[in-house]
Structures are given as C-alpha cells and as structure tokens.
Amino acid sequence: MAQLIIPTPLRKFTAGAATFTADAPHVGGVLNALAEAHPGLQPHLFDADGSLRHFIRVYVGDEDIEALDGVNTPVAAGTDISIIPAIAGGISHRP
C-alpha cells in the first residue's frame, strides 16, 4: 500500500481525511483511486483531458514525478506520495 498526503486545502473533498492509501503499481493508479474514492477532488487534480493540472505537483518521497517516470513512476509498499499545490503571490504594480 502506498500512502498519499492530501494537501490541507483539498481535505474538504475527502471529509477531512489527511491521508489516503491505495494498492496500485504506479503513481497514476493511486491518483485515479483517490479521485474515484473522492469524486469532488477530480476537477482539482485533473484537466478535462485527464492530465494533471499544471499548478499541481506530485512527489514520490522527496522527488518530483516529472523527474522520474511521471504518472508511470512505480510505487512500492510504504511509498509516500504527496500532492503539492503551487504557492506564490506578490504586490500589484503601481502605475
């Protein structure tokens, strides 16, 4: 079983659950199982074409899956998967 950390702002779609566990051979399988278990999450994770939304990153352990095999990155028992939203901001330019 791989364990996935749900980012705090998305926990209203998981009835407050902070983590999710699933048995799947790849990261993509775990994410799909998560979206099936909590359908409210679907539009926050995936675009209409099924790819991950651009401001969401997925990490396996301390590595971005983009630097590994993307959603095909294998997961083993005890693998930690994290969904990470982009955090940024700033001041508006004054004329």
Next chain:
Amino acid sequence: MKARLNFEPAAWDVVRADAERAFPNECCGFLFGLEDAQGRHLTEALPVDNAQTGDQRRRFAITERDYLRAERHALASGLQLLGIYHSHPRHPAVPSIHDLRVALPYFSYLIASVYPEGVHHARSWQLSDSGRFFEEEPLFVQREGAAVSPRLSITNP
C-alpha cells in the same frame, strides 16, 4: 466575514521578525494551529525561503519541498496547516491580483505591511466560497489576556 484568527504572541513575533528581516524583500512562511467553533488559533509560524527568482521586493514563491515539509510537520505535530503568510514591503496588507490568482480555498492568507521602521499592520484574508475574491478574517494577537489587533500596532511594542 470569516471566523476570527487568534495568534499566539510567540507565533506573531516570528512573522513580524521575518517581515522585518527580509525587508525590502517579501518574506513568506506557513501558519499552523487548531481550528474550533470560535475560529482559528495559530500557535506556530514557520518561515521559509522566498524562492522567487525575479524581484523579491514584489513577489514571493515557496518551493514544493518546503510545502511538503510543512504538510509533514503538521501531520507529525497534530497541528493543522492553516495558512500562508507573506509581507508587503512599503505596501498595505491588502491582497494583490497576484495573490488572488493562485490563492487556494481554506487557507488563511496573512499579510504583514512592513516599512523601514518595522511592521506597520497586518491583516488576514481567506478566499470566498465562490473563489473570486478575498474575505477578511478579523485578526487578533492574544497578549496578557487582552486581544490586540495588529492593525492597530503602528509602532513596535
């Protein structure tokens, strides 16, 4: 109007010190605590590096690894990751269009307005249910039994 946000003095002092240390650049970090019917109680602030590669006087960014660290810290400590703080050097503590564009639901977005003399005031905001604008959360620092709004602390106590 959202529920109130109560700062432990020690947590607020961390935010204020970080805003003053980073000046004239923006600082940023995470806010942890607990939530109940009375509102949010912030017990801990965790400063992180401003990872913005452009002009740090008007922009901030938090790395994915720092975000991961914050979620792990919350899980390990039994606290909730309740929000993000950042500073607005020489600007009021009102969210900008850049703040709104990437804001997430649920999080408290605390902004500290900071000048060369120090932090001038702070205000906190949460994304509206529609996700289109920010609503202000009344912000208090609990000090010696008295709740003081950082909006009123023009000078450093």
